[in-house]
Each structure stands twice: as C-alpha cells, then as structure tokens.
Amino acid sequence: MGNILEFLIRTDVWLGTIVVVLVPIGFTVLSNKLKELRKKTHKRKEQHFIQDFTLSPKISVNVEQIKAIVGDSSDIIFRQFKLGMDNRSCSIVHIDGLVDQHLLQQSILHPLLNAKQAKSGLNFFKTESIKDYLLLHTIEVSDVKVVKETDKIIRQLLSGSVLLLVDGLAEVFVLSVKKWILRGMEEPITETLVRGPRMGFIENLRDNTAMLRRMTSDPNLTFEDFEVGERTKRQLTVTYLKDIANEKLLEEVKDRINNLDIDHAAETGYIEQLIEDDYLSIFPQVQSTERPDRVMAAILEGRIAILLDGTPYALIVPTTFSMMLQSPEDYYERWIPMSLIRMLRYVAAFLSVFLPSFYIAFVSFHQGLIPTDLALAIAGTRLGVPFPTIIEALLMEVSIELLREAGLRLPRPVGQTVGLVGALIIGEAAVQAGLVSPIMVIVVAATAIASFVSPQYGAGIALRVLRFLAMFSAAFLGLYGISLFFLAICVHTVKLRSFGVPYITPGTLYSKDDWKDFFLRMPLFTMRKRPAEYFPKDQIRRKKY
C-alpha cells in the first residue's frame, strides 16, 4: 500500500498523465473546429448576374435591352437586316470568334435574306406563322431553340450561340453554330504510356464526351449535366454507366456537386477539393486523369467520372490507395511482367517515404543493426560531416525538392539542364566540401528516383510530404519512431473514406476477387467479376471463363 501511495504522489506520473490526455483532446478539438469551418454555409441571397427583362414584340426594344446587358464589348456583333421579300426587320446578335463565320453566312444569313413566298399562296410572313416558316423552311441549322427566358438567352449568346430576333415575335431563335480555336488531341504528357491509345482529353467538354462515346456503343453510358460556378456557370458532366454504378454512390456524388458553393471553377482541382471527404488529409481522395481510356475503365468498374468544361482533367470517384499505384498499362501488357512492375511500384512507394528515415535511424540510433562492415563504412564517410544525420538528410532532401520545383517551372530545355547540373554539381560539391556523406547522396538519389515511379502526380506529392514527417519521427525515436509513423499512416488511411469506400480497400476487404487486382494483376480471364468495393449493380463482367 505504501508503495502505491508513494507512487501516486510522484509528480512525473501526474505530469505524464496530463500530457498524454490533453494533447489528443487538443488535437480532436482542433480538428473538429477545422472540419466545422468547411461545413459552415454562408447564407446569402442568390445572386443574379443577368438582369431580367421581358421580351417585347418590338425588335428595337429587344436589341436595346440586350445591348444594355452585354454592354459595349467590341466582340459582340449586331447585324440588322430585312427578311427576304418581306420588309420585316430582323437582327442577328453573336460574338465574334465563337461562331463559325462561314456557316453563319451560308446557313443563316443567306437563306434569310433570300427568303421567298411559298407557292401555296398562304402569306407566311404574317406574324403568327412567321415562326413556323422560319423554322421549317428557312434556317439551315440543325440545333435551333426558341427561347423566351431572357437570362438563358444571354447565357447562350455569351457561350457562342447566334441570336436571331424577328420583329413581331416576343421570342428569340437561338442557333448553334459554335466554333472556336482548340488544341488538337495529344497524348497527355503527365500520363504517358508505352502501350495504349495516344489520346488525351482536351479543354472542350463536348469533345471529351464524344471521345468517351466513341469508345462504346453501350446505351447505358449516361452524361448528366450540371452548372457550377455561381458567376461563370461552367458546364460539368457526371458520367457513369446507368446499369452498373451504385445508386447510393451516384446520389452522393450529385448531392455534393449540387452543394458546391463557388463563383468560378477554373479546373477540376477546384471541384476535387470541394467534394472530397476530408480536406485535412494528405492523400488525394479523388483520382484525376487526362486519359479517356482510364475514365472508361473506371466507369466500367462502377465508378463515376466528373468532367468539367475548360480543362482536360477528369475526376474519378471513389478512389482508394491502391489506385494511386496503378497504371492503365498494367492491363494492356501481359500479366506476369505487369504484376512484377506493380509490386515494384509498391516497393518504390515504401522506399520513397521511408528510405531516408531508415538511414537516419540506423546511423544515429542503431548502428549495431546493420552489418559491421557497412556501419564502419558509413561511419568512415561521415567522419568530417559536421551535422547530425537529420540535418544532413534535410539539407539534401530540401535541395532535391528545390531542384525538382525549379526544373518544373523553367522552360523545358533549361529545366533539364538545371536538373542535371544541379544534381551532379551540388551533390558532388557537397560531398567534397564535407557537408554531407556520399552515402547520404546515394540515399537521397535513390529516394528521388523511387518517388518518380508513382503513376499519379497527386499521390507522388503526398508521399513526398510524408517522407519529411518520417524523417523527423526517425530522428526523435529511431526505428521505433518509424514503426509508430507507419502505424499512424495506417490508422489515418483506415479512417479515411472516399465517397463511402474505405481508402485502404481492397487491403481490408478480404474478397479474393478484389485481391486479384491489388498487388498482382492476375490474368484477365480470372477477373470475371467487377470489383466488389464499389458495390456495382451488375457484378458479372463476363458470363464464361
């Protein structure tokens, strides 16, 4: 009893208890506060950037109204003319540069100017029949809409449609003859493959959906449109196969997109950050890709793709960790080499996070753990190095990151030179000057190479950040610290979900069907079922083996 009493008055015990309890509480409170920040909705009136007005039968009034809204921009063209043999005045409004001039001349202006009375004797130029006459006989454009809502009219005008106003009609013809400068289809530079289609998405949403449509004639392929950005109203398309994608998942995706609150989405990166589950996590919870074949493969698995106008990057949800280390090429080449390469990627991911920290742990804590000769060799090379290993490693790692960032921003030929020269000269000079040991340079170089293996840029950056955290934990607690850090990453990933799917699946989903495509890429004939992790409605990929 005395012992216990004595124990209970020891201050270090109580101090430890307070520390051990208060720090997690602090962290929980902090993270809850941060998560609430995101959920907080700012109630505000729905903004109307376009003033409403009513269309009048008088054409001059309408033209004046439109002019008042779109202002005096130099690229907006108003062209007034008289309709054919009638003296009815018409007006065409369009934006220069967004319209196919040739088509406009040929299929709109020319027939309208030359419109003739039909032989039947009916007077088509009467106000009540003019609409039908124009639609049925005159306009030679297939995509024609007759619109009354003024904000829609203005939106259409600004996105490249031609407006045709006719005197006496309180409606506007919206003719689509859009054409603007586009980049040609190229192979995406961030996701190059040795074998596979040399196709990449471009900035135009319609072309992207067309690329997907070109890949399948499955009528279940569905494109569902949304408008995002309160001010800019960009078109966003959710793509899925209607008989495969799980309804709950689909509903969740649509729900999150409808709840987006942003005035302008410049890139799918905006969408990604606004719909992801945990913004405090370091791992990307949404996959982004420029490859149509990748999107197609994903939606065939029961996942959902999100395309946005104006960017070649499509998003795929849900995403799990194993996807970060997969490449479409895994499926295009034969299974034995690709399985080995995939395993190599897992090893590379592990090394790119933990290699420098192992070096730090072994050199500064556990010299006895490595073979004696190697320990002696390392100690020998470290003789003149004035810093502790953590500083040495940080020095090299930070300079490698600097080089990488500099090489990325510079014009391509210069960038390559900077990368090469920097790596060679700085490494060599640092060793010569005795700032770092040569083995450290090897470790850093191997880590850098390993980190380039990741087929996804987003995953690569996450691992780069984790590497620094691993180095610090190794510097404080050696191998034990690395083990704890590994555990902490595991804990984080098991807690993380991407659109309801645990981030670590199929690592925890012991279904032999999903393990076929995890560390290994088993031969195609074995993958008879779709991955169970996304709960697809149609599970069977093929009837027969």
Add this chain to the structure above:
Amino acid sequence: MKMGTTRITTMQMITLLSSTLIAVGIFTLPRTLAIEVGTPDLWICILIGGIFGYLSALIMVSLSLRFNRLTFFEFNKLIVGKWVGTILSVCFIGYALLIGSFEIRSMGELTQFYLLEETPISVILISMYWVAMYLLVGGINPIARLIELLTPICIIIFILVFALGFKVFEFNNLRPLLGLGAAPVLKGLTPTFLTFSGLEFLLVFIAMMQNPKDAKKVAFFGLAIPVSIYLFAVVVITGGLSVERMKHQKWPTFALIQEYEYEGILFERFESLFLVVWLIQMFTTYVVCQYVAAKGVSTLTRISYKKANYILLAAVYIICLVPKDLNELEKMGTIIGWTSFVFSFIVPGLLLLIALVRRLKQDGETKDET
C-alpha cells in the same frame, strides 16, 4: 456516407480475435513456460491451453447468442440483476484496462531495452498512446480494418524470422516426450492462460458481428492462428536453445534470433527488426482492450464513447507505470492470468447456467456500431 456494412465482418473478427491473443506472449511465454514446466513438453501446454480456450470460447459464444445483439455489459444485468451485473461489468472493464496497460508497459520495456536505451520510457509510452488514441476515437470499424490490414504482414514476418531459426534447430532438444509424466505439463497451463487472456472480449464483440452465427467459426480460427503461432515459436525456440538455456535467458525469443547469424544480409540483428514489427501486435491488443473498456464505460454511464476513451487513457497510463521493474510486471502478468481464468470460465459458465435455468433469451435492438 458509408457504403456496405458498418458491422464487423467474419474475417475481420477472426483477425481481431487472433491479434488480440498474439501479443507480448511471444517474448514472455517461452521463459515462463520453461521455468514452470522444466521439460521439453512446453508445446503440449500450448495445445492443451488452446483446447481449453476453445471450450471456454464455446461457452461464451452460446451465452452471447442467447442474447442477440447485446454485449456482455448489457446482458449480464438481465441474468444476475442490476447490482451484481454492474459489479461484473466494472470488474471486466478493470480487467481489460489491466491487460491493455500490461501490453503497453511490456512493449515499452522491450523497446527501451533493445532499441532506445537512452530515451525515457514515458516518452516511448506516450507516443504510442497518442497513435492509439487517434485510432480509438474512430470507433470499432477503423480498428477492425487496421487489424485486418496489418495482421497478415505481421504473420509473414513472424514466419520468416522463425523459419530462419531452423538453422540452429536440433531435434534432440525436444526429446524426451513426457519424460517426467504429465504433471509438469499441468503446471504450465497457468502462463498459457495469461497468453490467451483477451479471449473474453468475444463476449462483447459477438454482438457487433455482421453474422453472429459465424461466431463458432470465429472462435475456432481466431484461436487456431495464435495457437499455431505460439506452438511454432515455442517448438523452434526449444529446438534451438534447449529448455535449460531458455530458463536462464531474459527473452528466449531474442536469444534464439541472436543464435543464428546470417551475415552480410542487409540487417544483421533480426531481433530488433522483429521487435519493430511485433510492436504492431502489442499496439492492436492494447487498442482492443481499451475499446472494450471504453465501450463498457459508455454502456454503464452516460459518458460518451469518445470521452470515456480520454478518461480511460489517463487510467491506463497510470496503471502501466505502477510496476517498478520487470519482476513486478511479471507479477502483474500472473494476476492477469488468474483473472483471465475467472472471466473466461467461471463467469460465462455461471451466467450461462443461470440463463439456461431461468430460460432467459432476449434480442437487442439492431443499431449501427460506432
């Protein structure tokens, strides 16, 4: 949003149970067994212990299945009344905390001895507690997933490290079989019970399973994995070191690994590597213990599960600092072993008997787990 089930799947339950049972025992069991038994029949103790464990697991399973979707903390009140039930629950919570702190303290001692000699033990313990806390506040699903993820890795490393031990294996060290009769074997059963303590948590976890009907399967495989691991370890260690040397080694497992030396491979001392991996097993055992305790506290009182975790964290930290040295820690282990006997045989047996006599059977409401 969550897709799929929020309950524990059968596979998760098997790994959860087995990794609760596999823990620091791999380091302590060989020595205590060698001292208690004294003959090379150590491995028989583990087999018998496993069979007894399975019997007690069967009792617990049939008890739990009578009260579908109710945990031990809920159904004991129905059987023995509010007061006795509460006392039982409190004892059970205390017992879970005791195992948890025992595991963490042993982990701390081992780490300090083999990896970080100059670091104060409180730093080692506290950093582990923080990582555990991060996992615990997420509830049972992340815990089950983590264990499911890491158990195979641990088992592979274990097999690798011990298979290398066959280099020094001598079959003669395992003979004679039952040379001194069966009496020494019986003496070895007590330390085996300590190793299998944690089996009682079935009383809580069966209620959270997706298919409680698989509980017998879970009990069988959940025990078979740890039993075969301990069996393998003890056979290899006895074969490699002989019983006499096992008695005098502080940690026979490490002594075995030190015995064989493979020079020139990347690592020279596999024992530290093994320890680093085995930390994960002790971590998971602790996490499961604390989960059970926190679940109990939140069932008994109005304290929420998360808050209960913080309170229990302080308790566990203080308890694990109580033993002054390894000897006292070992005594704590013996106490746990006996308590384990009480909770795995006597309490469930009596409860089942009363339930059978009073024909009690009740279903709990179906609710999602935290």
